[in-house]
Amino acid sequence: MAGMSTSSNSSANQLQGDGGPTCHCGLRPYLKTSWTDANPGRRFYSCPNYQRNGCNYFVWEDPPMCSRSMMILPGMRRTKVQMEKEIADLKRAKKLMEFLLFVSWCIFLSFWSS
Numbered sequence: 001m002a003g004m005s006t007s008s009n010s011s012a013n014q015l016q017g018d019g020g021p022t023c024h025c026g027l028r029p030y031l032k033t034s035w036t037d038a039n040p041g042r043r044f045y046s047c048p049n050y051q052r053n054g055c056n057y058f059v060w061e062d063p064p065m066c067s068r069s070m071m072i073l074p075g076m077r078r079t080k081v082q083m084e085k086e087i088a089d090l091k092r093a094k095k096l097m098e099f100l101l102f103v104s105w106c107i108f109l110s111f112w113s114s
């Protein structure tokens with residue numbers, strides 16, 4: 001990541017930058033989103049080298065899920081995924097229709113001109 005070779009081990013390092021967290025190996029953790037059943041849509045920081053490099057830095061960014069959002073969020077996400085799938089299917093169907101229309105025109109024209 002950062003090509004700087006001047007990283008010191010002093011705790012003052014944590015005061016640098018935009019105040020984001022720093023993991024055990026001194027990297028800026030990735031902000032990810034959990035989609036487990038227990039924590040749907042809850043964001044967390046984890047080390048870029050998580051479970052490699054012996055670094056197991058893991059910190060929740062969002063507060064714990066309430067039971068209501070645990071019920072609602074996975075459904076919303078499923079609906080979104082389902083809608084995206086349907087849109088992709090419709091696009092495929094539209095392409096197929098256009099192709100069939102083109103083919104039928106070609107057949108029609110070849111008959112008509114002969």
Ligand SMILES: [Zn+2]
Pocket residue numbers: 023024025026027047048049050055056057
């Ligand atoms: Zn780390």
